[in-house]
Amino acid sequence: xxxxxxxxxxxxxxxxxxxxxxxxxxxxxxxxxxxxxxxxxxxxxxxxxxxxxxxxxxxxxxxxxxxxxxxxxxxxxxxxxxxxxxxxxxxxxxxxxxxxxxxxxxxxxxxxxxxxxxxxxxxxxxxxxxxxxxxxxxxxxxxxxxxxxxxxxxxxxxxxxxxxxxxxxxxxxxxxxxxxxxxxxxxxxxxxxxxxxxxxxxxxxxxxxxxxxxxxxxxxxxxxxxxxxxxxxxxxxxxxxxxxxxxxxxxxxxxxxxxxxxxxxxxxxxxxxxxxxxxxxxxxxxxxxxxxxxxxxxxxxxxxxxxxxxxxxxxxxxxxxxxxxxxxxxxxxxxxxxxxxxxxxxxxxxxxxxxxxxxxxxxxxxxxxxxxxxxxxxxxxxxxxxxxxxxxxxxxxxxxxxxxxxxxxxxxxxxxxxxxxxxxxxxxxxxxxxxxxxxxxxxxxxxxxxxxxxxxxxxxxxxxxxxxxxxxxxxxxxxxxxxxxxxxxxxxxxxxxxxxxxxxxxxxxxxxxxxxxxxxxxxxxxxxxxxxxxxxxxxxxxxxxxxxxxxxxxxxxxxxxxxxxxxxxxxxxxxxxxxxxxxxxxxxxxxxxxxxxxxxxxxxxxxxxxxxxxxxxxxxxxxxxxxxxxxxxxxxxxxxxxxxxxxxxxxxxxxxxxxxxxxxxxxxxxxxxxxxxxxxxxxxxxxxxxxxxxxxxxxxxxxxxxxxxxxxxxxxxxxxxxxxxxxxxxxxxxxxxxxxxxxxxxxxxxxxxxxxxxxxxxxxxxxxxxxxxxxxxxxxxxxxxxxxxxxxxxxxxxxxxxx
RNA sequence: GCCGCAGUGGCGGAAUUGGUAGACGCACAGGACUUAAAAUCCUGCGGGCUCAACACCCGUACCGGUUCGAUUCCGGUCUGCGGCACCA
Numbered sequence: 001x002x003x004x005x006x007x008x009x010x011x012x013x014x015x016x017x018x019x020x021x022x023x024x025x026x027x028x029x030x031x032x033x034x035x036x037x038x039x040x041x042x043x044x045x046x047x048x049x050x051x052x053x054x055x056x057x058x059x060x061x062x063x064x065x066x067x068x069x070x071x072x073x074x075x076x077x078x079x080x081x082x083x084x085x086x087x088x089x090x091x092x093x094x095x096x097x098x099x100x101x102x103x104x105x106x107x108x109x110x111x112x113x114x115x116x117x118x119x120x121x122x123x124x125x126x127x128x129x130x131x132x133x134x135x136x137x138x139x140x141x142x143x144x145x146x147x148x149x150x151x152x153x154x155x156x157x158x159x160x161x162x163x164x165x166x167x168x169x170x171x172x173x174x175x176x177x178x179x180x181x182x183x184x185x186x187x188x189x190x191x192x193x194x195x196x197x198x199x200x201x202x203x204x205x206x207x208x209x210x211x212x213x214x215x216x217x218x219x220x221x222x223x224x225x226x227x228x229x230x231x232x233x234x235x236x237x238x239x240x241x242x243x244x245x246x247x248x249x250x251x252x253x254x255x256x257x258x259x260x261x262x263x264x265x266x267x268x269x270x271x272x273x274x275x276x277x278x279x280x281x282x283x284x285x286x287x288x289x290x291x292x293x294x295x296x297x298x299x300x301x302x303x304x305x306x307x308x309x310x311x312x313x314x315x316x317x318x319x320x321x322x323x324x325x326x327x328x329x330x331x332x333x334x335x336x337x338x339x340x341x342x343x344x345x346x347x348x349x350x351x352x353x354x355x356x357x358x359x360x361x362x363x364x365x366x367x368x369x370x371x372x373x374x375x376x377x378x379x380x381x382x383x384x385x386x387x388x389x390x391x392x393x394x395x396x397x398x399x400x401x402x403x404x405x406x407x408x409x410x411x412x413x414x415x416x417x418x419x420x421x422x423x424x425x426x427x428x429x430x431x432x433x434x435x436x437x438x439x440x441x442x443x444x445x446x447x448x449x450x451x452x453x454x455x456x457x458x459x460x461x462x463x464x465x466x467x468x469x470x471x472x473x474x475x476x477x478x479x480x481x482x483x484x485x486x487x488x489x490x491x492x493x494x495x496x497x498x499x500x501x502x503x504x505x506x507x508x509x510x511x512x513x514x515x516x517x518x519x520x521x522x523x524x525x526x527x528x529x530x531x532x533x534x535x536x537x538x539x540x541x542x543x544x545x546x547x548x549x550x551x552x553x554x555x556x557x558x559x560x561x562x563x564x565x566x567x568x569x570x571x572x573x574x575x576x577x578x579x580x581x582x583x584x585x586x587x588x589x590x591x592x593x594x595x596x597x598x599x600x601x602x603x604x605x606x607x608x609x610x611x612x613x614x615x616x617x618x619x620x621x622x623x624x625x626x627x628x629x630x631x632x633x634x635x636x637x638x639x640x641x642x643x644x645x646x647x648x649x650x651x652x653x654x655x656x657x658x659x660x661x662x663x664x665x666x667x668x669x670x671x672x673x674x675x676x677x678x679x680x681x682x683x684x685x686x687x688x689x690x691x692x693x694x695x696x697x698x699x700x701x702x703x704x705x706x707x708x709x710x711x712x713x714x715x716x717x718x719x720x721x722x723x724x725x726x727x728x729x730x731x732x733x734x735x736x737x738x739x740x741x742x743x744x745x746x747x748x749x750x751x752x753x754x755x756x757x758x759x760x761x762x763x764x765x766x767x768x769x770x771x772x773x774x775x776x777x778x779x780x781x782x783x784x785x786x787x788x789x790x791x792x793x794x795x796x797x798x799x800x801x802x803x
Numbered sequence: 804g805c806c807g808c809a810g811u812g813g814c815g816g817a818a819u820u821g822g823u824a825g826a827c828g829c830a831c832a833g834g835a836c837u838u839a840a841a842a843u844c845c846u847g848c849g850g851g852c853u854c855a856a857c858a859c860c861c862g863u864a865c866c867g868g869u870u871c872g873a874u875u876c877c878g879g880u881c882u883g884c885g886g887c888a889c890c891a
Contacts, residue, residue: 171888212807216886219806224890244891257891298889328890335891341804342889414890537886577884608828610815614808615884622815625828628843664819673817676827683827748823753872755823781858788871796822800871 004634006598010712014114017715022728023116025070031524032069034061035503035563037532037540038076041102041124042083046109047580047587048606048618049572055606056569056671057531058115062708063666065116066732072524074121074506075110077103081495082160082176085426088458095426095458099126112594113603114711121506125498130505132449133515134497135431137547139442140554142432146192147420149440153261154419156184161460162423163188165494166416167220167539175539186464189430189491191418193546197221199560200415200545209566210613216537222414227398229334229407231256231307234315238264240307243329243412246339246375247397248390250311251382252357253334254347257300257319260284261326268318270304277301277320284322298323298346309334310406312383321346329412337371344371357382358390418543420494425458425467427492435479435486444480452492466490499540500547503527503562515556522558530563533571541566567669570615572606577617588618600710601627604678607671607709629679630713633706636686637699637717645693652739654684655698660735662705678706696721704730749774750798756781767791774799 025031036057039050061073077099084095084102103124110117123130141147155164159179163186168175193200201221204214226245233240240256258265260281269277280301300321307316316334323342324333337347338356347354354368362378379388398409421430431443431450443450453474455467468490469475479486501515507524508516516525526548541563548562573579574586581587593602604626610616647655658681665674685702688694700721707714707727718727745763747770748755757777761770771789774797775782788800 212886215807219887222887222890226891242891246891323889323891325890333891340891342891345889412890534885608815617815619815619829622829629828672815673827676817679827746823750823750872753822753870758823790822790871792822796872798822798871 002638004631006600006630006712009716010114010599013712013715017114017726020726022726023065023071023073023118029068029070031072032061032064032529033072033524033527034064034529035073035506035527035531036075037530037536038078038499038502039106040078040081040083041099041106043087043098043102044582044587046106046590047572048590048593048602049580051113051590051602052572052606052612053531053533053569054110054113054115055603056567056612057529058113059603059607059666059671059708060529060531061116062711062728063732065728066704066707066730068731071116071118072121072507073116073118075115075117075119076122076502076506077124077126078495078499078502079103079124079126080427080493080498082424082426085424085458088426094454096126099124109591112590112599114599121509123502123505123509125502128449128451129512130502130509131428131498133505134428134493134501135443135448135450136445136515137501137551138493138497139431139445139448141191141550142440142442144550144554146195146550148190148192149187150190151185151187153183153185154188155181156186157181158462160424161462163419163421163464165419165496167418167542168494184464188419189421189432189489191420191546193418193543194413194415196546196549197223197413197415199549200542203545203549203561206561207566208564210534210568213534213537213541213566213568217542220415220538220542224412225398226410226412227401227407228330228410229310229401231310231316231334233264233268233318234306234308236305238267240264240318240332241330241407242332242334243410244334246336246394247401248375248379248385248388248393249336249339249357250309250334250397250401251385252336252338252355253309253316254314254337254353254355255317255319255335256307257321257324257333257335257343257346258303259324259326259331260320260322262320262331264332265303265320268303268305273302273304277303280320287322298342298349300346300350302350310401317352319346319350327416328414338368339371339373341371341373344368355381418546420497421491422494423464423466424460424492425452425455427494428452428497429468430489430491430493432489433477433479433486434489435482435484437484438479438481440489441479441481441486447480450488466492468492496540496543500543501551503530503544504548504551504557515551518556518558521556525557526559526561527563529565529567531567531569534568537568567613569612570610572609572616572618574618577615580618588620593620593623597623597627598630598712600713601630604630604675604709608675610672612669612671625679626675629682630710632686633678633682633702634713634717636682636689636694637703637720640689640694640699641696641721643693643696645695647695647697651688651695651698653742654681654688655701656735656737656740657681659701659705659733660737660740663732663735666708674709678702678709701733703727704733745794747794748796749777750796751778751781752800753798755796763794765793770797771799773797 034057036054061071065071079099084098087098088095138147155169157164157174157179159177160174169181173180201218201223204218224245226243227247228241228243231240265281300319303318303320305318307318309316335343337343337354339358356364356368357380358377359380360372360377364380375390375394377390379385379390379393385393401407402409429450429452433441435441453471455471458467460467475488475490477486477488504516508520511517544562549560551557552560578586590602601623605623608626661677662674665677685694703714703717704727715727743763744760746758747761749757749759759777761773770791784801786799787802790798
């Protein structure tokens, strides 16, 4: 009999499927759009970690196919980005060339997985046909006032020599290279993502996403409720607005602090303090955000001016301190040292008064040695507010303040507008012309795409100008509006620009007239299942949601959320949980494993290593186990396919239980236990075959269930079992609960909750009979008086005994 | 500091709503087949006690609680990982 030969079987079906695709749109079937986060075509190729996500999505896709769906399962390339550009700087090779080569080699590797990708849908974000529409969206945003230019201090990565979005700064360092981020004053294109803050927050409820990711986005958006309160400056015209989430503590405000960048900061200095104040403002302007974060000790300086507490009328000294952030709230705060940790620390250091206004458990603390920050307790020292509950007052105070004309009820977000320009070469040119007469004028839509020109030097200038600025022939143009001489914008878009909407394009990737045909969009979109790593929780996934909402508002798509369901696969790591990377030399290439064990074995093993949502350490040795399973199953089918064994009750039971277990585990995304389940049922079937044979229908069922996981093997065996068409034209089998049920069950007999014996008994045995049986089984071991008898049919009998 | 997740054999990991802890696999050990090896098949495999078996005892990070019964629920502690980090 033929031995399992993975190479022969896999090559055979690879070829046949290519000629006879198994996933076709007949116009009748419902669609299912299952998408992988598209890869950046890096030069180091794929390792076994990359396989995991692709295998998970393909398994799920093929499962949907067997459930009667037409699958949309595309693949493309996120190919703008720094590595290709840095390589160009070093070697002088054009990034387009490097990118094309990398795509070709990664594609070869991806083909090894033999996932159901529809390569007709493929594109790269660097294709002019594609980035035409990336630019087009930018122009739409510009026209809607959502893209605007602003000069401000932005995050600057000195190593990448470009500005960064807030989302790209991780613990004060560049998300990409890890170098500390500094501030730089630059004129930048910004996207007004903050306009969508509320919707981005509220619509999280609609999504079938991991709670963790939703929470990360909610925290990033960071909505807080409170009041904006006006404080008048003594003997001057100015008002200082502050935002507070604790207006209930307003009577406890004993001083104020402004960020050094606040517009009034320098003005509030008196002739005596001016010199010191200017010095402080200058010094803090030199500090990087990292320095500012790392300063343990708070610094600050008194301006010499005072403000009036609008409720108590007390005079409050106004200070400057860099622990107050210029770009959150109003850049100024009222300080309640008794009930805020930072204010407390500051007050202690500079010897400012501390007034308690909330008494924990209603008891006033004589000398506060630490602040009390919980909004629960009795309001004290607060005139007409005395005696109220803090939590209630916290909710009501904004309205009271608003009624008295001292401020207004308001909310605040941590989310900032998106810094959208990059001072680098390898990105989409921002399609704007700067005209001395008309200002910023968008490139006319019919002139798109605005092609990225070739440059001589890819080297970023580091001065805040893009390498494009050096190409005068490209930069110098005429204003599309008035025809006067004008200059092109030379910054490019960030890498996130293309990935923020690419999922819309797959289904209509050759459309020249529109970003996506409206009819097709409403038929095939949005994405039903999105699979990728958790590292994009706030970057790509937040940007994509923003873009989709924007396109919805303009009527180009009819849904507001791009990804209905999200699954984050865990990372595959090397030994001891170390991330796989070329530099650490711990990557494992799938190529050798495919050669030695086959694609099907590697697919199964990728799932078997551990729960798909958790990180797993890779250990090559384990693949032997799944290979053995495949070979054994192959032998089982080949030996029994022609025997015409009549199904027994036991065979039916195993068949239906197998359907039930595999389906349920698959639906729960418990893919590692699906594989162990196959092994278990395979062992059972082998035992059955030995004890008199196994029926063909049970074997066919096993083959269909295995098809999403080991498609080549399943197809081969399905044909061997007499299948005329592809196994993927079958329907996923249904489990019949009646046939699954076992007449007899193994029941544990316990004495005081401890198992003493395991006995087979009828599943529907009555309580009285079960107890009687248990007593007989225990025999002499049963000493003392039975005070309680517990019987869970099919599971346990427990006799509780006391001496 | 705050929030979230996790901790089970030598290893990866299983255990519907609390109901036989350690499925499945790896590694290891013994055996069969073979001149031999590989492959394959069979057996064993948490710890203690025991020559051995039965029995018994301990055991899901640690301490305590609820329960007839806890890996699962509750309270506290420790450790590891992830997110946020002066957001007023």
